[in-house]
Amino acid sequence: MLPLTFDSISFLRDQERIFFVGGEIHYFRVPPDQWAQRLRLLKEAGGNCVCTYVPWLLHEPEEGKFVLDDPALDINRFLKLCAELELWAVVRPGPYQYSELLNAGLPSWLLKNYPQVNACGIDGSPLVWPNGMFISVSYQHPDFLRLTQRWYEQILPILAAHQIDRGAAVVAAQIDNELMGVHAWLGSWDYHPEVMGIGREEGRWPQFVQQRYGDLAGVNEAYELQAGSMAEVLPLAEPQATSLAQLRRVMDYRAFYFEQVAQYARTLVRWMRENEITVPLVHNCASPYMTGYFRETVERCRGELLLGSDHYYNLDLDWDQNQPSPKYASKCLMSMELLRGYGFPPAVFEMPSGSLSDWPPITPSDAACAYGLNLAVGMKGVNYYVFAGGENPAGTGTTCDLYDYGAPVSPTGEIRPLYEAVAGFNRLLDQQRWLAGAEAVSDCRIGYSLDQSRHPRKLPVDQKLLMPPDEAWSFMRKGLMLTSLCAHWSPEMIDLSSDDILNNIARPLLVAGSTVMAAGEQRRLVQYLQAGGQLILAPVVPTLDEHYRPCRILADYLGGVEQQRCRRDAPLVRVGEIGGLLINGGLFEFAHLPAGAQVIARTQLEPAVVGLKINPPGGGCAVVLGFHWRQSRREHERVVHQLLLQAGGQPVIECDNPNLWALARTDGQQTMLFILNLFSSPMNASIRFRDSVHQNQWQTLPPIKLGAMEVQAWSPIVGCIWRSSAASGDSGVSA
């Protein structure tokens, strides 16, 4: 077999652009005599790789006593089988596994003998999961690191022997699992006093702070403290931030925590390399909203680590929507675009093929729809979690004895209807391999600021910010992105901290502005405008930099624009000729008109100015709207559509059904149009699209009919080539 590599566009086998198609099969949950049958089923379903955890919990059941040759846990034999069947393998040796295993896959003796490794809340007390599903450790605790290193030294050479360059199956290895989840989901970061060095002059946290602000005087100034020594500079609990100085301290601890995670990741990467692992290393971000938390990890492990993401839509009753809804799709779009922004081929390392809950169910047609929509938003790699169910080794399950998971293949090896949904989607990937090299056809851009995604939600200090960063992030997703999709624009997402925004001046740029924006990002927006760019910014022009210090680079360039909260007369706004625009959030009026500015939006009754068009020096144009919204009304679509047209945008798709989304991808030779019905009702539409492959001529598709929760893939030449409902059999699901 050839090794697996990747670049920023896709995965590669030798020089060939391919989709990575993994299936999660746990050797420790499947009887050894059935391993081959499960692997064959994966291959027959179109998979090219098997992925598995290698649980520390099972392989070191007593401290220092490693079990590596038990037939039920014989990873050597399992990986040999993979090679024999010509399946790649990705191994995930932890230390964390999660996987609904006891202690999240950590050995019980670790917690019993080394309670000091437990992560701590801000008051220094251990972080404990009430339902026992997880264990939170302090990643960099010396005991945890030492024991992890010993585990790695035992297991990695075994795994290394099965690497592709030695003629075997392993093409990648994963470090840890869903980093930060065990802390974040408890609503706390790790504040382990020893590990983080809190209250210790030479501790990690004081040193981090000192490096940032030079000396104690600088720290005291930044935090408005009168600390007598660095040891007295303590972190602050997030809800306690009521001033900008306190917010600065809260955000510094966040950045510090992310940096610690990055150092832990870097350590695991180093140990992987020291223990003969030469294949690419990977990691899975637990959830799209956490992707921004990985900025430090991505930077520290640049060139060594591929970050992917997990894309669940329904793990239990209280999950949002329980279906591959538009909300889910917008999360997936954001996730794929953020990974692309980091420079990775977007991959979904845990794609739901089943769920830890039997109910609400993952149905084949929902699943096929989810797979299709992920492809539509740029997915280049997928790993079905789990592909085959099994039985938990005695006493190691946290959700059940049988890890059935409603998987495509049952614990006893039978094929279920979901298998066909997986296989049917994989056939599409196989038949349309060129899509691995394709990129989105876009007609507008949404600039994003990762800082916004890292900001805590709803802090008391928010009152001091016209527009808090987290609200701007929410507006970016639920306003700018959803509205442009509903208006049938195709946004490309661009990291404002990169120079990418300067590479395509012709296309209009939408930005959700917060009161806080990094000086570098403000400067880049100025450069974009100076170069003739077309900017649509809402709801505020930033006035603070990333350190919450005054910074009006953009505001000054826009003629000294100033905004203030608008005491509204009635909650509607008029933009140009479009009246009655519902605003779901804050409303900000302009204190005065910069010279030459043109008023384009006013409040309903009294004429407060809430929208300006400004032509700053350089030929660019900025539209600044003093309001934000969640996508809910045709008026929102009309405003965005009109502003994008006025900014010179040229839509590539026209569709007469505002409830459908359509997105195209092309490799320059071929184009594929994805049509998404993410509602539980059938939908019809007429669709035209402008194909760059055909001299940008408008192509009209035949009348479109989609079933409930259906994604279709259309080739402008061949016609409809894939329907998620057909791929899933569409026949109804029995017990």
Added chain:
Amino acid sequence: MLPLTFDSISFLRDQERIFFVGGEIHYFRVPPDQWAQRLRLLKEAGGNCVCTYVPWLLHEPEEGKFVLDDPALDINRFLKLCAELELWAVVRPGPYQYSELLNAGLPSWLLKNYPQVNACGIDGSPLVWPNGMFISVSYQHPDFLRLTQRWYEQILPILAAHQIDRGAAVVAAQIDNELMGVHAWLGSWDYHPEVMGIGREEGRWPQFVQQRYGDLAGVNEAYELQAGSMAEVLPLAEPQATSLAQLRRVMDYRAFYFEQVAQYARTLVRWMRENEITVPLVHNCASPYMTGYFRETVERCRGELLLGSDHYYNLDLDWDQNQPSPKYASKCLMSMELLRGYGFPPAVFEMPSGSLSDWPPITPSDAACAYGLNLAVGMKGVNYYVFAGGENPAGTGTTCDLYDYGAPVSPTGEIRPLYEAVAGFNRLLDQQRWLAGAEAVSDCRIGYSLDQSRHPRKLPVDQKLLMPPDEAWSFMRKGLMLTSLCAHWSPEMIDLSSDDILNNIARPLLVAGSTVMAAGEQRRLVQYLQAGGQLILAPVVPTLDEHYRPCRILADYLGGVEQQRCRRDAPLVRVGEIGGLLINGGLFEFAHLPAGAQVIARTQLEPAVVGLKINPPGGGCAVVLGFHWRQSRREHERVVHQLLLQAGGQPVIECDNPNLWALARTDGQQTMLFILNLFSSPMNASIRFRDSVHQNQWQTLPPIKLGAMEVQAWSPIVGCIWRSSAASGDSGVSA
């Protein structure tokens, strides 16, 4: 026309049991020359009643200047037309309207000239809605009452002249709108110092407290205060409750607030009667979770006021699920059963036929599914909100200029696909009129404690309660109710504070126990067991009464059972032979075994006892489980199924697809079986059911096939007589 009346089973026209089928049409939003056309469309769609707000905002635009003869607002002519077309009418003259009107329908001069009527937060500052969608007044402020009374005196005689007993159309009038919503949705009750008399010796609040505890000494004892006078006994903000005495004070203020609302409602009822309104009075509870808040209002207005509920499932992106999902259905079931428990024929006074948001959409097939599921859970009256869109009078809209609402009839009078969903469902109601007199066929009972639904969520004091009341309420809904539905049992809900639970000893009773349970409810459960009842109680036996004072009536009767938090070894529990039961919440072990108690559940690894079977004196049997769950796994269904069978339960339905729900209704002569697929995928099933009309013989239905999000109604004799997808046309929705 004959008048509309009601009893506890249904609405009545003369002696005939009928469905109330209303459609909301706002005369003030439709051009007067098109009123007749809209009313005819409603009648043709099967409606028997038109409902409309009568907005104070529009009819008293300046203080004391009433506009009653403007042709666009000519309510006389509108109501005359209703009578001519033989449509009943329900009028909703406020004072509140909501209806996406400016100030929620209150006159602007009221807020400008009488700012003192604004409701207040606990710190005495005005409660203000950030987005201007609502205005919160203090209902019993003397100025607000005086001005409301003047409005009533102007408008009610006009409406009274159109009552059915005077040969006209009006069969009912509504007081106010969605009481308490304007406070509750802001996250605060009203603490208006003057109105509530906070800090005033003779104020309403001190008097309420004094009445409850006799004298200042009693109050100080109850609240653990050292107040020198009643004026010093202040309310406590809910999140500040950290002791039982503080919780008592918090809950007393809640009860006091609910009582004030009841007195306000009583005042409005009195003014209605004083101003010639003789028809039944109605009110709509905003949301099923608030139904319990109306206990005092229902008691104070007994015999004068019919309470219904509003059942939206999708008003914007951030609404739960955006579809008529199982979560929505379980809310509807609870809502209908609680209204039945109050003694009313369950009615949905605002049933979504459209939404204030264009997106996510209300599709015809989703809507038809929602209508069908509401009927399946006992709905006897429905009012489509809104039936016809229209244009907001200038400057009075808060969401848009055009109040399109995606309604079945457009603002210009065209019929939309949703019209057929409404008409198709109304045809079912018309053809199966006997269903108006039908009751649920049930095979088990779930006892509920309204107190639990009135308890705040997640207070700090919760740590002092093994199982806080709000968590028990959540377990009742997401555990007991959902699991029994998924296991194809048909629960009837019974108010534990009524003697109803003693009326049917044969049927097993499921109860979600909280640490807190009223002494009367505990006593009634003892009586139930003494009479031979079969009780299944989880997760705790109460130890406090409704005033948070020690009360072990039930625990002592059960042999002195005592529970304590279980330090779990692993998060699974085994019940009898059923292993690996996932527990999503707290786990409580028994401190000792009462004499004769039988162990039926243990934790996974170490043998902590978490389930007992107890046979107390009298022949009854109590199963006490020390854990709770959210429905998620087949194991949950198996445990509930087995326990209900062991308790002598005899299921009336068998179904081999655990994702479908089936519920039957009968009037003793005929039976109708409703089959609900509330997922976005097609479903198949085999279903048998035991029809009391046919000597309880098992009837086997032909193979069942349901489309995505489809409800079917089956007659065991005739076969399938209604499918929501067919009723809605199922043809796809265009712009």
